[in-house]
Structures are given as C-alpha cells and as structure tokens.
Amino acid sequence: MRLKISAGYPGKPGVLRDVALEIAPGEIVGLVGRSGEGKSTLILSILGLLGLKNGTCTGGIEFQGRDLLRLKEKEMRKLRGLQIALVPQSPLSALNPNLRLGAQLEECWRAHRSGKPEWQPLLASVSLPTEPAFLRLYPRNLSVGMAQRFLIALALLHRPALLLADEPTSALDTITQAEILALFRRLNQETGVSILYISHDLASVAAICQRVAILHRGELVENAPTEEIFRTPQHPYTRQLLAAIPSLPRVMNEAPPAVQTGGLAALDSVHRTPAAAETTDDLSRLRS
Ligand SMILES: Nc1ncnc2c1ncn2[C@@H]1O[C@H](COP(=O)(O)OP(=O)(O)OP(=O)(O)O)[C@@H](O)[C@H]1O
Numbered sequence: 001m002r003l004k005i006s007a008g009y010p011g012k013p014g015v016l017r018d019v020a021l022e023i024a025p026g027e028i029v030g031l032v033g034r035s036g037e038g039k040s041t042l043i044l045s046i047l048g049l050l051g052l053k054n055g056t057c058t059g060g061i062e063f064q065g066r067d068l069l070r071l072k073e074k075e076m077r078k079l080r081g082l083q084i085a086l087v088p089q090s091p092l093s094a095l096n097p098n099l100r101l102g103a104q105l106e107e108c109w110r111a112h113r114s115g116k117p118e119w120q121p122l123l124a125s126v127s128l129p130t131e132p133a134f135l136r137l138y139p140r141n142l143s144v145g146m147a148q149r150f151l152i153a154l155a156l157l158h159r160p161a162l163l164l165a166d167e168p169t170s171a172l173d174t175i176t177q178a179e180i181l182a183l184f185r186r187l188n189q190e191t192g193v194s195i196l197y198i199s200h201d202l203a204s205v206a207a208i209c210q211r212v213a214i215l216h217r218g219e220l221v222e223n224a225p226t227e228e229i230f231r232t233p234q235h236p237y238t239r240q241l242l243a244a245i246p247s248l249p250r251v252m253n254e255a256p257p258a259v260q261t262g263g264l265a266a267l268d269s270v271h272r273t274p275a276a277a278e279t280t281d282d283l284s285r286l287r288s
C-alpha cells in the first residue's frame, strides 16, 4: 500500500496534511503519535469509513493496483474484512455482547463467503482454546487479552493482505501487551500479512516494527527504520516520545541513558518473548 492523503472534519480541517506512507508486502510499519494527532483518522481513511464521522479525505491510497479513494462504497465493502482488516482499540466493546463467539465467527465469515470452515486452526493460530465449548462462550466470559486474541482471529479470518491495528494493546496490562505483540509478530512471519501498527507508545511499536513513522500535528515528522529512530531521532517531537518511554526503567538501570546506548537492545527482549509466554488460558480457568 502506498498513500498520500490529507484529511479533516467539518470545523476541523487539516487533521492530516499530505501524509505519505508506504507499507510493503509482509512489512510491519508503526505509526506513532500522541492522542489527537490523527492516527485513527488515517486508519478510517484507509478503510473508507471517514464519511461515518463526516470527515473527508483527499489524495490517493494505492492498494493492489487500485486507488481506494476512487472506489465505490460497494467495492470498498468487498475489500474491508477480506483484503484489509481492522483490529480495533477496545476489544470488549468491539464484540457483540449478545452473540456467542461461534456465531460471531460465522457472521464474519458469511460477510464474504458461504459455507462454514473449521475454526480450530484459526483459534490455534492465535493461541485460543480449540474445544467446541469455547465457541459457546459469550464475550463477557473472556479476559481482555483473550477478547483481543479473538478479535485478531476475526481480523485474520479471510487472510487479509493488510492488517490495521489501532492501538490494539492499549487496554491490556503489560504482560498481556507483550504476548499480543509477540502474536502479531508471529502471525506476520507465518502468514506474511502486512501490518500497520498504530500506537502512542513508541516502545511497543519498536518491538515489532521494521519501520516507524511519527505523526505530529497532522504531518509525518519522521519516517525511518526503527533502529534509526532510536539511535538518531531527527525531530524534537520524536525525542520527546523517546524520553517519555515508560517501559524501559529496567534497562535504564543497567545502562543509562537507554536511548543512546541500549534502547534497541532492550527492546530485543520483547522481540524474543518466548512462545511459551503466549499461554492459553484453559476453559476450566475461564469458567471458575
Ligand atoms: N468527527 C470529528 N469531528 C471533528 N473533529 C474530529 C472528529 N473526529 C476526530 N476529530 C479530531 O481530529 C483529531 C484527530 O483525531 P484522531 O481520532 O484521528 O486522533 P488519534 O491520534 O487517533 O487519537 P487517540 O490516540 O486519542 O485515538 C483530533 O483533534 C480530534 O479531536
């Protein structure tokens, strides 16, 4: 995907100004910025859903040889979920509370295809229980981390080429965050899915992204390989984000200042989060 867009809302123009971003097949790109910098606006623009918030987007979004901004809604609907899928921010509110998990999988499947596949391989791929009893649960029976895994499974259902992840770990505790990050990384390696990973937390993005773009006041102030961002940040805003990384205290104790010396080495520990850390809660624990 290659895009160059400007976007805004009535009474709030210029939320994105000539933002240019490229995501190669199989690449994980991070988009980082504080609250209100326009991250979700970018995601909604890609999905063709900005109109739902009365926003408008101009420019071009090239995906699989077509410009998404020139597609009709009917054509966009075919792409959404099938070729481009979204992992939303708050897992529990994104699921239908009144539908069993099995029914939600079926509904999602039937949006684009007929019949009904075996769900086990999909559930196993996100380290969720594969027993039939799991599919009879309701969202409220899940922990937030499991709900997020389930949403990732839904997003991957049709094997999309591009996954848009909008702060997918912001509702999770630190350990669960690391597990979900490891999951994204593994899924990317196993399936080759491209991921645009959005976050306000530079540390979590650095853990899985080859490249990071920094969004500030509607513009990309930096767009470089992750290592460069950490070693030689060019923009003052990037330096502020680096200085604000809260998840490095352990490292800073060992070799301060982490950003200049060991920032990336520290993040390697997240890279190497062992598969064993991706534990699957068993059903008995869920029900207790
Ligand atoms: N429907 C709307 N009408 C007017 N302004 C809006 C609308 N939606 C968002 N905005 C404004 O656009 C800017 C960007 O919002 P956006 O949701 O894209 O930010 P974000 O980077 O995703 O923030 P967060 O990290 O809090 O999710 C903000 O200033 C926001 O107030």
Ligand code: NI
Residues within 6 Å of the ligand: 039, 040, 041, 166
């Ligand atoms: Ni947002």
